[in-house]
Amino acid sequence: MIVAEQISHAYQAGDREVPILHGISLHVQPGEMVAVMGPSGSGKSTLLYCLAGLVRPTGGEATLNGTRLSTQSDAQLAKMRRSELGFVFQSYNLMPTLSGFENVALPFRLGKQQPPVDRINQTLATVGLAERAHALPSQMSGGEQQRVALARVLAMRPPIVFADEPTGALDTRTGVVVLNELVTLAHTEGHCVLTVTHDPSVAARCDRVLFLFNGRLAREERNPSADQVASIMTELTAELERSRDEAGR
Ligand SMILES: Nc1ncnc2c1ncn2[C@@H]1O[C@H](COP(=O)(O)OP(=O)(O)O)[C@@H](O)[C@H]1O
Ligand SMILES: [Mg+2]
Structure with a gap:
């Protein structure tokens, strides 16, 4: 459902190009839940933006449900995002004037579409917000705002969900509840979820884990345990530090 072929991206910083992603290729199949892990600044959010059509990559091609994003106008991409995609932003992106x-x-x-009131209320209850549904984002904690952002996707149930550190602001118990919902959605026919996470126990619930280091996919593991994920992260981080030391010498 999600295909990336040699995606590269660079941000323009003044008159300088700062390369962030270097030839990323990946795919996510229907029914799959895939995690992306990597240190802060490794390009995880940028990768999700490129795959969701929010940022046009400087190189390569992203294809969603058979549609090559580079062939789509901005208006077509916006329409596709409304109908086929859900995005849980790292910074929630809630409308401040709406409850x-x-x-x-x-x-x-x-x-x-007419909003399905019962389904929305049920979803808000599932993520533990039954009592807070009518508060404004500014009256909510970070964790509550994150749960609204998750409920927005879980009520809509779009075929493709991108989630950027969706449990980052949640306590363990609430994190498990929303993670269960995301896993169930991903494992439903015709759906998939690609999530960024820093939490090895979240990654361990995914079918595959991709490790992004310095804008490159360094490794992929199928069904790893949380301990395996943590030790791979340690290993890759040490490797990265060694190569930085060597480059600095
Ligand atoms: N809009 C932007 N303009 C310039 N640089 C950016 C922009 N967004 C992110 N970056 C830089 O790109 C790098 C990767 O960012 P990001 O994709 O957010 O990484 P991650 O999500 O893995 O922490 C960082 O060094 C960040 O400072
Ligand atoms: Mg990020």
Whole structure:
């Protein structure tokens, strides 16, 4: 459902190009939940933005559900994001003037659909926000805002979900609840989830884990345990530090 072929990206910083991603190729199949892990600044969010059509990569091609994103106009990409994609942003991206409930209803309104009130309330209850549904984002904790962002995707159930550190602000128990929901959605026919995480126990719930270091995929593991994930991260981090030391000498 998600295919990346040799995706590269560089940000323009003044008159200088800062390369972030270097030829990333990956695929996510229907029914799959895949995690991306890597140190801060390794390009994980940028990779998700390129794959979701939020940023046009400087090189390579992303294909979603058979549509090559480079062939689509900005308006076509926006339409595709409304109908086929869900994105849980690292910074939540809630509308500040709308309540929790209204934020979850918004994608339905934008898609010219009647918001399914019962389903939205159920989803808000599942993520533990039944009592907070009518508060504004500014009246919510980070964890509550993150759960609204998750409910927005879980109520919509789009075929392709991108989630950027979706449990980063949640306590362990709530994190497990929303992770279960994401896994269930990913394992439903015709759906998939690609999530960034720093948490080895979240990665261990995924079917595959991709390790992104310095803008390159360094390794891939199928069904690793949390301990395996943690030791791979330690190993790759040490390797990266060694190569930086050598480059600095
Ligand atoms: N809009 C931007 N303009 C310039 N540099 C950026 C921009 N967004 C991110 N970067 C830089 O790109 C690198 C990778 O960022 P990001 O994809 O957010 O990494 P991660 O999500 O793995 O922490 C970082 O060094 C960051 O400072
Ligand atoms: Mg990030």
